[in-house]
Ligand SMILES: C=CC1=C(C)c2cc3[nH]c(cc4nc(cc5[nH]c(cc1n2)c(C)c5CCC(=O)O)C(CCC(=O)O)=C4C)c(C)c3C=C
């Protein structure tokens with residue numbers, strides 16, 4: 001049982017009075033009360049989002065400003081070690097999300113500090129840490145490393161190749177993922193860095209992506225941000241306040257299989273490079289036709305305001321459809337039945353040294369109840385016909401099953417790694 005170790009429970013269980021004790025790297029370290037008082041705590045002011053709950057945070061949580069997403073490959077074949085790692089990650093995630101440094105009460109002078117320290121002085125900054133399991137956790141190179149192949153959700157498919165894909169394998173897939181979002185970039189970076197550090201010897205980072213300026217609003221209270229093409233992005237996104245839509249489209253339901261995923265969700269990520277130099281040469285009307293929306297107001301063609309309902313049948317005086325048959329919003333709406341929760345971020349990784357062009361775009365993140373019925377049909381349609389394809393290339397792809405949230409004293413993944 002992944003009982004959360006708190007400073008109080010440790011003090012009680014070890015019977016040490018006037019000293020702080022914590023578990024660091026598998027060992028206990030003692031510290032005097034004076035040292036504890038001198039420990040620089042992170043500002044716990046501002047909003048801290050709870051780690052424990054029915055669902056993992058970072059899914060319907062209103063999107064924060066910054067992202068550090070990381071994918072990991074496991075180095076061990078030991079099921080118990082993976083279970084322990086998930087326990088350690090959950091404890092650490094809960095601590096960091098509360099705005100406190102790791103091992104707050106322990107800084108033995110002759111050991112590396114338990115916390116790397118760069119987030120000291122920052123508040124919780126709405127940090128959320130979301131953990132997911134990739135298809136290769138369940139079966140890799142034909143091997144059932146952890147005895148869980150028969151627990152692999154049918155919805156956790158290998159995403160099929162899509163037209164125009166230019167996926168880089170070293171930037172795709174992975175056994176585990178960690179999505180850290182925060183309103184401060186250093187806090188998001190710190191979270192991933194420290195989880196990677198705690199995994200040393202058990203897992204290595206396979207790829208990671210930094211993101212800035214959320215490119216989707218996920219809550220009604222948020223203003224719609226603009227993506228790097230300058231368009232409002234997220235206008236018609238699902239909004240977390242619509243609980244019944246979340247149950248219908250995002251959360252794995254009470255009758256869905258496998259049981260260990262109930263209350264969880266599936267995430268698909270795509271690193272989508274934008275060819276901004278060509279985009280910037282396109283005239284305004286051409287840019288707007290690609291989406292079927294106006295650039296400045298965000299209104300759909302034929303409408304005045306951003307949130308006016310899109311009318312896919314609207315025609316001009318000559319009977320021509322206002323929104324092109326291959327415009328992004330028309331294809332993304334489809335027959336109106338498929339909904340996903342977009343939670344992406346803009347990214348830039350500097351420039352492409354071969355072409356001299358910007359290496360920048362959208363790190364697309366979408367949560368859903370079943371990617372076979374949501375992301376795959378949606379992206380198949382977009383990949384074939386979207387006018388936007390002239391200006392973008394998908395360079396990385398990954399899918400992860402994000403289990404339900406954990407109750408206090410438990411850990412994320414305990415529903416799968418029961419014992
Ligand atoms: C597979 C799903 C999607 C991918 C991949 C995708 C890439 C992508 N989108 C934009 C910009 C915009 N997308 C907009 C709307 C929109 N996009 C998707 C899905 C994918 N987009 C959906 C489901 C929707 C909503 C459709 C609707 O119901 O109206 C918009 C319009 C504003 C909005 O509603 O958010 C923009 C702008 C880019 C730049 C991009 C890849 C780089």
Ligand SMILES: [Fe+2]
Nearest residue numbers: 233328329332
């Ligand atoms: Fe889109």
